[in-house]
Amino acid sequence: MPLPEYIKKDYKRTRTMKGSWYLTSYKYKFNLSRIKEYLKGLKNGILLGLKCRSCNTVSFPPRLICGRCLVKPDQWVRLPETASIATGSANYDEEDKKREHPFPVIAVRQDGADTALIHNISDDVDFNSIYIGMPLKVVWAKERNGLYLDIDHYEPIEDPAIELNKKEGSVD
Amino acid sequence: MDKVAIVGFYQVKPGLDLMMSPYEMLFEATRGALDHAGLKRDDLSTVIGCNNDYYDGKTISNCFKVEAGGAYMKDESKVEMDGAHAVMYGLMRILSGNHKLAMVYGISAPSCFPYESVRILETDPTFDRPINLLNGYTAGGMQMRAYLNAFGLSEEDIAKVAVYNLKNAAKNPLAIPEAQKTNITVDEVLNSEMLSAPLKKLMYPILCDGVTALILAPERQARKITDKPVWITGVGHFNDTYYLGDRDLSSCSSMEKAAEKAYKIAGINNPKSEINVAELFGHTACEDLILAEAAGLADKGKGLSLIDTGKLNPSGGTMAGYTPAANGLTRIVEAVKQIRGEAEGHQISGANKAIASGQVGFCAQNNIVYVLEGGE
């Protein structure tokens, strides 16, 4: 039997009782001095990963702690500007007005690093064209300030594997 | 491990927007579990809840649940992960010898809070939030792409799992009506709205209000309370690294380790042949396969074969209704029903050894697995 309408209303009222929780007032502490080298590198257009001397894992962006060994990695290693897609998806969130939808969302693994990060890819890349292993290159921000977003986004570069296939294909 | 049994349980029928406050939902579940076991509230010695301050919009959210949770003047505590983790807490209290009967519940009402937005608060404020692209949908999409790519599978394969889940849900009286789809087809799943390529809407569960409760008892009490005790014969719990970029998303290491440990405690050498039912908490149809493979029920990349056996998520799994904080508990209760032969329309005949799992974190960062058995 359907419940009388007034009951529904009563429940709605209790549900919408006033009260707010200002989530934006939260602050998150992060010890920038521990990644000073990395940030200085970014400012100068140099990519630095952090290597754990115990397990040789290279993290990029640097992880302050190696969970495997429970130590603070302290060996900076220079990484090339090239990278590849570790996995990817697409963003369909219409409320996100930054770009036309859908657009690709990618996890990027910098060459020489063992970890990946979620980052942006060039606006003109179709979400259907991305694939795991797709080679990319860093595109720097117009002005570098020694901040994480000094890497503005990644852009695709020629994939030697695909070029090879094309050449082989043209033989027949 | 000393024997501890599940002796009573109750799942409130979930709904997109239940005509009950969470307080009343919880009462229905705890009262229901006590009545099911034929126990009085006074018989309980400890109460462990699972809920989340962000979901509730109240800090120390368990303090509002004392009365309805059955915890008035009891030893009471809370887990803020999944209901399956609360079972571990209850189990440990009983195994310590200090407690007899433990009430365990998990509850949330997503009709009252923006679940997917709350999940954004799970992301790393330093590295993920400035990019603002990681959320429940994109994590599921990236995981699915990694899985398909690693094993040369297609979107159609995952659509088959979704069809299987939704048809199973149609046989489950406690599934939400919106998930009960007897005539769903693979094409319908493939043509449903895109959430985050290649993840489609019908491969993703529907959020709903829900609460599940169960009662744990040590061996001596369990035998007095019920002639159908279901024993927890093994448990394993592991946590993987937080960052998605540090993990291979095509498999699930924490699930592998958790299942391995649970099997070892339970003395299970060949899960493929010994386990007849698996109720696993996967966050997407794709993750159901990844977890089932990690639990050793099928070879890697071959999880799809499980839908022919019918032993994976006969209830429809979370696709039958996704109730944050109660999901893992519901999986356990479903496995218990199977072993007791009380699963009504979705009963697997002869089920006597089951696994059930719970999880938290993007792409199942943390997994907990139980081996459940009937008989003596």
Ligand SMILES: [Zn+2]
């Ligand atoms: Zn290390």
